Amino acid sequence: MTFLQPELLWGLLAAPLPILIHLLNRLRYRRIAWAATAFLAAATRSSSRRSRLRHWLVLACRFAALTAWLLLLVRPLLGGWFGATLAGAPDLVVIALDRSASMEAAVGDGDRSRREFALELLAGAPREGKWRSTRYLLLDSATMRSRPVGDLAGLARMDDVGPTDTAADIPALLLAAAETLARERPGRAEIWLASDLQASSWAPEAVRWREAVAALAALPQDLAVRVLSLAGPSAGNRSVRLREARRMAGAGRARLEIAVEFRHNDTRAAAPVPVVWNALGARAQFEMTLDGPMATALRALDWPEGADQFWGAVELPPDSNPADNRAYFAAAMPSQVRAVLAVEDPECLRRLRLALDPLRDGRVEIIGAPPARLARALATPAAFVGIQAGELPDEAAAALEQAVRDGAVALVLPPPTAVAGSGGVEDAPGEPWRPGLWEEDAGPLARALDGRSLPLDRLEVFRRALPAADPTEREPLAMFSDGRPLLSARADGRGRRYDLSTLPRPDWSTLGDGWVWVPMIQRMLEEGSRRLGEAAMGLCGRWTDDRPGASWETIEGLPSAVPGLRAGLFRSGRRLLALNRPPEEDDLGYLEPARVEVLMRPLRVRVAGDLGRAGPEEGVRGELWPLLATLAMLALLAESALLAGEYAPGRGGRA
Amino acid sequence: MPSDAHRGLLDPAALARLSRLTVQARSPMLGTMTGLHRSATRGSSVEFAEYRKYAPGDDIRHVDWRVYARTDRFYMKEFEADTNLRAWLLVDASASMAFTSRHGCRFDQARRLAASLAWLLVQQGDAAGLVLFGGGGTVELPPRRSPAHLGLILDALAAARPSGGTTLLDTLHVWAEKARRRALVVLFSDCLADVPHVLDGFQHLRFHRHDVSVFHLLDPLELEFGFDRPMRFDDLEGAGEIVTDPATIAADYRAALDRYLASLAHGCREFDVDYQLVRADADWEAALAAFALKRLRAGGGARRP
Numbered sequence: 001m002t003f004l005q006p007e008l009l010w011g012l013l014a015a016p017l018p019i020l021i022h023l024l025n026r027l028r029y030r031r032i033a034w035a036a037t038a039f040l041a042a043a044t045r046s047s048s049r050r051s052r053l054r055h056w057l058v059l060a061c062r063f064a065a066l067t068a069w070l071l072l073l074v075r076p077l078l079g080g081w082f083g084a085t086l087a088g089a090p091d092l093v094v095i096a097l098d099r100s101a102s103m104e105a106a107v108g109d110g111d112r113s114r115r116e117f118a119l120e121l122l123a124g125a126p127r128e129g130k131w132r133s134t135r136y137l138l139l140d141s142a143t144m145r146s147r148p149v150g151d152l153a154g155l156a157r158m159d160d161v162g163p164t165d166t167a168a169d170i171p172a173l174l175l176a177a178a179e180t181l182a183r184e185r186p187g188r189a190e191i192w193l194a195s196d197l198q199a200s201s202w203a204p205e206a207v208r209w210r211e212a213v214a215a216l217a218a219l220p221q222d223l224a225v226r227v228l229s230l231a232g233p234s235a236g237n238r239s240v241r242l243r244e245a246r247r248m249a250g251a252g253r254a255r256l257e258i259a260v261e262f263r264h265n266d267t268r269a270a271a272p273v274p275v276v277w278n279a280l281g282a283r284a285q286f287e288m289t290l291d292g293p294m295a296t297a298l299r300a301l302d303w304p305e306g307a308d309q310f311w312g313a314v315e316l317p318p319d320s321n322p323a324d325n326r327a328y329f330a331a332a333m334p335s336q337v338r339a340v341l342a343v344e345d346p347e348c349l350r351r352l353r354l355a356l357d358p359l360r361d362g363r364v365e366i367i368g369a370p371p372a373r374l375a376r377a378l379a380t381p382a383a384f385v386g387i388q389a390g391e392l393p394d395e396a397a398a399a400l401e402q403a404v405r406d407g408a409v410a411l412v413l414p415p416p417t418a419v420a421g422s423g424g425v426e427d428a429p430g431e432p433w434r435p436g437l438w439e440e441d442a443g444p445l446a447r448a449l450d451g452r453s454l455p456l457d458r459l460e461v462f463r464r465a466l467p468a469a470d471p472t473e474r475e476p477l478a479m480f481s482d483g484r485p486l487l488s489a490r491a492d493g494r495g496r497r498y499d500l501s502t503l504p505r506p507d508w509s510t511l512g513d514g515w516v517w518v519p520m521i522q523r524m525l526e527e528g529s530r531r532l533g534e535a536a537m538g539l540c541g542r543w544t545d546d547r548p549g550a551s552w553e554t555i556e557g558l559p560s561a562v563p564g565l566r567a568g569l570f571r572s573g574r575r576l577l578a579l580n581r582p583p584e585e586d587d588l589g590y591l592e593p594a595r596v597e598v599l600m601r602p603l604r605v606r607v608a609g610d611l612g613r614a615g616p617e618e619g620v621r622g623e624l625w626p627l628l629a630t631l632a633m634l635a636l637l638a639e640s641a642l643l644a645g646e647y648a649p650g651r652g653g654r655a
Numbered sequence: 656m657p658s659d660a661h662r663g664l665l666d667p668a669a670l671a672r673l674s675r676l677t678v679q680a681r682s683p684m685l686g687t688m689t690g691l692h693r694s695a696t697r698g699s700s701v702e703f704a705e706y707r708k709y710a711p712g713d714d715i716r717h718v719d720w721r722v723y724a725r726t727d728r729f730y731m732k733e734f735e736a737d738t739n740l741r742a743w744l745l746v747d748a749s750a751s752m753a754f755t756s757r758h759g760c761r762f763d764q765a766r767r768l769a770a771s772l773a774w775l776l777v778q779q780g781d782a783a784g785l786v787l788f789g790g791g792g793t794v795e796l797p798p799r800r801s802p803a804h805l806g807l808i809l810d811a812l813a814a815a816r817p818s819g820g821t822t823l824l825d826t827l828h829v830w831a832e833k834a835r836r837r838a839l840v841v842l843f844s845d846c847l848a849d850v851p852h853v854l855d856g857f858q859h860l861r862f863h864r865h866d867v868s869v870f871h872l873l874d875p876l877e878l879e880f881g882f883d884r885p886m887r888f889d890d891l892e893g894a895g896e897i898v899t900d901p902a903t904i905a906a907d908y909r910a911a912l913d914r915y916l917a918s919l920a921h922g923c924r925e926f927d928v929d930y931q932l933v934r935a936d937a938d939w940e941a942a943l944a945a946f947a948l949k950r951l952r953a954g955g956g957a958r959r960p
Contacts, residue, residue: 029885029898035751035761035847036877037890039915040897043907055903 006220011070018062054642061639068632075187076624090224092135092186094177095122095149097161098195099142100168101540101585104323105196105237107230113321114230115163118194119156121228125192137184139177141168141201142541142565146180165323165567166541167582168201171208174600178215181223187625188222197231197591197607200584204591204599216603225605231590238264238273239324239586240316242578243296243446245537246526247303247310247331254303256331259451260314262288262295263586278556279312280304293588296451308333309535309576311569313556324586328556328569330578332535339384339525340367342374342396348413351504351512352386355521364525375399382408383528384521389467389499390415405493407546409528411521412499414465414508425465432460432509436481442583443477444498444523445487445516454516461486461509464501474499487520494544498524535576540567543579552577663763664770664809669940673771676947677779678740678839706730740781740839741798743830744769746812747844748789749821750891754845756876758935765843765872766812767939772841775947777805785811788826790819790892798838820892823848827856831863841868850915854922861926868929868946871919875936880908 034040103115112120136149142164149155170193177191195201203209216223243259262273272287279301288297303310309332316325339356343349349368357364369377371387374396378385385403389412392400404410414425435456438445447453456478466484467474474488477498490497504512511517530536536543543564550572557568563579570577591599593607709718709729719732746769752762773783777800784798785808794811796804823844830840840860846853846869860867882901889896901908916932923930929949933942 029887031887031889033754033891034888034897035754035845035891036873036912037888037892037894037897038847039908039911040888040899040904042911043904044897044899055900 006074008070008074011073012067015063015067015070018059018066022059058639058642061635061642065632065635065639068628068635072625072628072632075185076628089134090186090188090190092137092181092184092189093125094146094180094189094191095136095138095155096173096177096191096193096195097122097138097140098168098170098173098193098198098201099140099161099164099166100196100198100201101163101165101323101581102198102201102321102587103168103196103230104163105321113163114196115161115194116156118228118230119161122192122194123153123155125152135186137180139173139180141170141173142166144172144176146176163323164540164565165579165581165585166565167539167585168195168198169208170195170202171206171212174212175208175215178212178219181216181219181221186221189219189224191216191223191225192228193225194228194230197227197229197593197596198585198587199589199591200587202591202596202599204595209599213600213603216600223603225600225603227593227596227605227607229593229596229607235265235320237320237324238262238290238316239321240275240314240327241324241583241586242314242327242329242537242580245329245331247334248300249334255300256303256310256329257298257300258314258329260297260299260327261451261586262290262297262316263293263588264290265293265588274317276315277301277312278315280307280310298451311535311555311576311578313569323567324581326557326567327580328537328567328578330535330537330569330576332576334363335534336363336365337383337525337529338365338367338380339386340369340374340377340382341386342369342371342377343386343388343413344370345388345413345503345505347505347512348388348503351517352521355514355518356384356525358518358522371396378403378408381406384408384525385410386413387411388413388415389465401492404495404497407494407528407530409495409524410497411524412467412497414501414503424467425463427463428461432462433464433480433482434461435459435478435486436483438478438487443489444520444527445478446523448519454519456516459510459516461502461511463503463508466501467499494546496527534574535578537578537580539582540565540579542582543577547572550575664767664812665774666767666771666940670771670774673775673940673943673947674778676775676944676951678742678772678775678781678947678950705733707733740776741834741836742772742776742781742783742839742841743786743798743834744773744783744808745786745788745826745830745840745842745844746815747821747823747842748787748791748815748817749823750790750818750893751821751845751847752789752817752872753891754874754877756874756935758874758876761845761872761874761935762815762817764933764935764939765870766815768870768933768943769841769843770809770812771939771943772946773805773808775943777802783808786826786830787811787815788822789817790822791816793822793826821848824852824856827853828859831856831859831865834863834865837864837866839866839868841870843870843872845873846871846919850918850922853919854926857923857926857928861928866929867926869923869931870942870946871930871932873932873934875934878912878934880905880912 097115097118099115103118104113106112107114107117136152137146138149138155138158138161139146140160143160145160147158147160149158155161174191174193181189181191216225239262241261241263243261245256245258248255248257262275272289274285275288275297277284277286277299288295301310301312309330311328311330313326313328318325341349341352343352353366356366367377367382371390371392374385374387374392375398378399382403385400385408387400387410400410438454438456440447440453445454445456461480464480464484464486467488474485474490476485476488478486480486480501484501485499486501488499490499502509502511504517506512530538541564545563552563552570552572554563555569555571557579558566563570563577567579567581570579596607597605706719706722707730709731713731717731717733719730722728722730722732746765748762752765754761769785773785776783780800782798782800783805785794785796787794794815796808796811821844823846827842834840857867857869880901882905885898885900887896887898920930920932922928929946931942931946933939
């Protein structure tokens, strides 16, 4: 048996109160001089068992009533057949809605999107009979905010249920549901999760799953999860995604190089696709033939004469998912950025300087600062901070943390004094280590604009020093063939911290050759300098305005007062913003229902295409309060009946 | 009018109202004086009783000559005799009579009733006597008609203090023998004794043709037993103490009390004892008036002197 309010179990100490009061009253008797003692003695002698029994029954009734009321406050839950009998409809249903961009794909050949279909199914859920007293809360993946649903039939008309261009984080959504349930403390609860089971949204390998499932399993109340699966083929969909847009200034006219990735799941014969290139509002259409499921296009647009900003979009014709047919870009004339290097090892420092400013055109201001002066150097915003792991003065550590939260990128290298056998430093046993897996879709190790991968497979590492901190907090971006991390990242505020396991020194690795090192550092620098430039590109749901309250106008895309959840081009004064959906939303992988059940074990979960079939009923735990309330009422009624016999009417008042 | 010492016992206003009634004996009395009550012997009142045949030696003044003229036989015309009443007021002065509740003390109620009844009897020319019996001894004042004797009765009542165990049963038997001539015996008591023994005493009194009346004095608290918390009951007559939760035994107590009252009332009816249960919260004047009126109905009405 579990309790929803276990802290009130202390109240059970008050259960013997009637007996204590009874005993105290017996001690606190009143004296009276009495004449009719003969009757008294006779009555005392012949005080029948029935009378004594009745008296103890009265006490037992009071004890039972008080105990039942106290238990009612504690709200116990009972399992087994009894619990299932008591359970009935859930007290609270948390409707968790996946509002990611992939949910805008049409269902089958119809016009409704998966999100609209999910809302329709949810609105048709039972509301009568035993479901009459059920409360509903809506929690969506885009805002992660829960709010009550007044009328389930009007679910589709509520705010914040519309389409978004965001990605969904299903484990985080379930974690938010667990927090909501812990806060609301319902008796029996259910989570109705409507999702298309997109693998990138569910992230089955994510460590967050353990946390989410543990939080849900730790809830004291009975919980069932119904997953409304909207997975299924969405034929004939094409998507476009901006991989990169970079201003290239050569000897001649400056250009904006744009790398765009096209995907499609159309199994029919490849046909030319009209692609519209929108540059500063000027539209030009080209036809493109998609030979395979994925294709990359690289296009260089001339930078307009005298313009300091450049924006535009790449558009595909409408198809089964309208949310992935546009990609927006924005760029601005580069401004000088600062990089602060608190690296003591001269060889590493030299290679960092080379990688940060390979052309030596003075665009990057490189500040060398020993750790003791790092705090002062970071007083002016920096795009990139390079440090070597080790003890930092408190002031410097705090300044670094703040700089990252403000949007800077920090690269943490192994400590300069590291030697093999100490502090996690190890030398390769014979053959050097080589990277086995790395993230090519995004991040500092992503493919180049022309679609070619960085030559990480040629990288050799002779010595490595693995980060001492818990690796589960970090997202591995590159891993050695033995599964240990080469490069890992951790988002903090608007910035990011990268941990590298080796050094660009010849005795450590071939990283210093530059094939991987230079583009990696350049991309980190660009990531950190985005907030400093006047043109920024961000991802829906992840971009945050560093100037809250700023007034934005929509240049392209659906009008939106505050950019955040929808893709588009926005302007606020001199600031230009291009928001696109996160790249993982173009992932075409979907989870199997059986995998979902395994993922959420030991929760009671059922995955189905409609709510009726997505209802696990076995092993239900029911709240005991109706039984306890009845018991308390019966005990009080029995006590009244027993006392009515004792103080019969017509016998007058009391002494 | 009552002196200061008797003011607590007599209420002039109530007595003035009660004086319009007479206390009538329910059966013929054997008095020594002419009075308001029927005598067991024939007398010279104006009320015709019966005819009987003449017997030698009869006073020829009582021969009904008209009947002789019609029938040529001598018939004696007899009339009822009116005599006075001798009343014994037996007041229980045992310790149990000291029971007191918010309605007052039982013994005070008994004294007030006995004093008022004595006053009424003396006022109508009857003789009133007093017996105060209890653990503290017995005080006996034989019946007299004089107002001075009434003063002695009131003095004795005022001075009495209830104490000791009850001597009710002995007193009933002793006075059944002691009062040889027919008399009105009025008992003021809580009658807290074995009912069969009490009824034996009543039967003994009735055997000697006494007109027996009982004012059974009980308190509402004793009748209803309405306690709502544990109590310690100390016996007034020193029979010990009982600590109990009244709620536990209330039902049995009431059952025992009901049986006791029922058997006492039934025995009184059986032995023609005039029984009145007087609650401590009842009006004593109304109780006395009811007592007198009941007797008027039973005796066929009283004749005012």
